[in-house]
Amino acid sequence: MYDAVLLPTDGSAGSELAADHAIDLAERHDAALHALYVLETSHAIDQLEDFEETSIFDRLEDAGTQAVEEIEARAADADITVVESSVERGVAHEEIVDYVAAEDIDVVVMATAGRTGTSRELIGSVTETVVRASPVPVLAVKTDE
Template identity: 45%
Template sequence: MYERVLVPTDGSECAAAATDHAVAIADRFDATLHACYVVDTDAVAHAAPELSLDDLRETLREEGSAATAAVTERAAAAGVETTEVLLDGVPEDAILDYVDEADIDLLVMGTHGRQGLDRYLVGSVTERLVRRSDVPVVTVRGD
């Protein structure tokens, strides 16, 4: 049923909970687990304009490599094959492009449980992907 499962990660506890589910699903279906991290320099550049874009991009790429390596480590412990990828751009767009390029069958993502006005004004990457994805999306709530 599933041959390629994608788990986007930001290295958070919520992403780790999603990783556990993604590993279990990939193991059950003998699927390859794809771990991705999106380098979204635009969002951070607005928050910290004093940083150079190159330094910011390098810092985020290092953070992304550590986050995807953590997914690979968890998957390896279960005997699940992984592919790590760092993407650039707007998170939901970059993830959806990768879903198409890599022929992903299932997307597994953590939620951050946003509530109130912030949820309606800003939304979340997970929520936007649930609405836009052509493949099934499993959402996992963090502790």
């Protein structure tokens, strides 16, 4: 049923919980597991000519690389033979939906955010936006974060 499972991660405890579900799903279906970390970039930052992004984005990219490497290691421990990982820059929900299309993903597994109240109503969570925009099923893993 599933040949490719996508796990967007931000390295948080919630993402680790979602990883448990994604790894289990990939294992049960003998599917490839894709781990994706998106460096959230702002359009405002992109427009600043003098913005020194190198050191900030290098650190964030290092954190992203570490997050996907941890997923790769956990998947290897579960005997998942095909693991792909990527660190991208952009708007998280857009990059996730684009990745789904580009990599022929069958299902997305991601954590819900802890955002509540007015902030959630005005902005919406990445997971909620992906659920609405994704052409494939999205398993939203509830977290206590």
